[in-house]
Amino acid sequence: MIELRDLAVRFDRTDAVRGVSLDVAADEWVMLIGPNGAGKTSILRALCGLLPFDGEARLGGRDVRSLGRRELARSIAFVPQNPVTPAELTVAEYVLLGRTPHLGYLGIEGRSDRRTVARALERLDLLPFAERSLGSLSGGELQRAVLARALAQEAHVLLLDEPTTSLDLGRQQQALELVDSLRGDGLTVLCTMHDLTLAGQYADRLVLLDRGSVVAEGEPGEVLSPKLLASHYGASVRVVRDGDDVFVLPRRG
Amino acid sequence: MVTASADATVRARGISRPWRLIAAAFLLGALLVGLGVGPVGMGVGRIAQSALSHLPFLHVHSPLSSVEEAVLWQIRAPRVVLAAIVGGMLAIAGSAYQGVFRNPLADPYLLGVAAGSGLGATLAIAYGHVGRSGQLLPLCAFIGGLAAVAATYVLGRSAGPARAAASLVLAGVTVTLFLTAIQTFVQQQHTNTLRDVYSWLLGGFSTAGWSQVAVAAPYVAVSAGAIVLHRRLLDVFSVGDEEAASLGVDVERLRLVLVVAATAGTAAAVAVSGLIAFVGIIVPHTIRLLVSTSYRAVVPLSLVVGAGFLVLADVLARTVVSPAELPIGVVTAFFGAPFFAVVLRSSRTMR
Secondary structure, rough: OOOEEEEEEEEOOOOEEEHHHHHHHOOEEEEEOOOOOHHHHHHHHOOOOOOOOOOEEEOOEEHHOOOOOOHHHHEEEEOOOOOOOOOOOEHHHHHHHHHHHHHOOOOOOOHHHHHHHHHHHOOOOOHHHHOEEHHHOHHHHHHHHHHHHHHHHHOOEEEEEOOOOOOOOOHHHHHHHHHHHHHHHHEEEEEEEEHHOOOOOHHHHHEEEEEEEEEEEEOOOHOOOHHHHHHHHHOOOOEEEEOOEEEEEEEEE | OOOOOHHOOOOOOOOOOOHHHHHHHHHHHHHHHHHHHOOOOOOHHHHHHHHHHOOOOOOOEEEEEEOHHHHHHHHHHHHHHHHHHHHHHHHHHHHHHHHHHHOOOOOOOOHHHHHHHHHHHHHHHHHHHHOOOHHHHHHHHHHHHHHHHHHHHHHHHOOOOOOOOHHHHHHHHHHHHHHHHHHHHHHHHHHHHHHHHHHHHHOOOOOHHHHHHHHHHHHHHHHHHHHHHHHHHHHHHHHHHHHHHOOOOHHHHHHHEEEEEEEHHHHHHHHHHOOOHHHHHHHHHHHHHHHOOHHHHHHHHHHHHHHHHHHHHHHHHHHHOOOOOHHHHHHHHHHHHHHHHHHHHOOOOOO
């Protein structure tokens, strides 16, 4: 579904991403991990047209650059790390914004758009909140509203930038379970992740980035090795395996 | 399966019917008060009859004398209509600027229209020796306003696409300060024209005639119409430039379109009325506090309520110290500020 070939992103004089090649199959969930400044977010932003890049990026076989802005937004939904959630908007109004790429330039949402939004709200158990203002929601509910807006976009690809930041432990799991359940409807997910244990439990495949390049790629069990994490994160960790699960535990000294 | 009732709860808050009626009644009432109040007393009923007598095929006979007819239709009516056009334009332009820049303090003068128009008018008065009623003055003010915003846009764009909105606002401040300095200099070199310049800057409708209505109306109609059509996209701006872009919106082009629309209308309004502060900020915020924060409500209601508000302000301006006139900016701020303070305080319990 997603093919990146020698993707490179430059900011002024620094290279944020240097020649990353990456494939994400349809319905696959791939997580980008790596230390701060590794270029994880830049890859997501380049893919959804927010950053200029060199190299190739294809989506379902089509060059991302050849897709118009609206067409791209109908194919890729992007949830940034800290989405802007205007406190006064109602949940319904906010999720309706997700229909923007499906509307004409000066168009107003119609019945079918409202129905799509109602389905997205129902999927995320937000129907009772439809008329509540975003400012009155808890962190977990807010995260669901943001996901509902992405869902209302009806895109096949979901890009999530650190979807679990600022959530408590339970909400982190719920958010990831939710994303996992959405995949049943045919959704390809590419996301960045700081928590390596959660990354190992939910991703089909992990891609470890450091200083803009891919340094390791594969099943969580392969990528999450103390040696790789020590050399790229500069972290001292213990990796505990329990059946299929991998736990990355920080260790002092 | 989504039920029909679930479907019905998904809606954007537009303008509820009571607020539609209240806004329409407010404007209509303001227009009638504007036409009826003045040194020559005329009742609402007689004004209505006179208005109907001007329509073809109705065969209504006007109850007014020919002098009253002239006062009503050649003096008061253009003044009331001009105040409505200017008030509506300033309020809707303010709402558009606030949406585009996601800045609650943005007003129609944010990008330098006021300073540009002020300089244009000052130059016309100082070097062109035109009076307040001439045709040249509004033209110079209009061109000055547009040129200033164009300069702001070019300067803001040169700072690069990142933080585009912030760069534009800073460029607006720079251009405003620069042009105000020139204007003050010119004014100081021509102290004999100080009175004319000052009275233009304060704004007002004392010289209003149908010709000014004809000058401003086309720009205001096109500008206001364009902004109303973009009301949903102004809501998309509320999630910020980047997320709006990820929703498929060409943020920079949209901002340009809305800035051009708001600026052209504002420059036309300023050209025929001078600088009237306050309307562009207070009217949209009153609507946000009372009705809805969605631009689907704020934009159209700003047009209607802004029109009524400025008509009423002008009635006060010409009656409070009659036969002299108060500058309209004094009236809008003097009565608008306390009113807004009340709205601000009470809105906490209302929402």
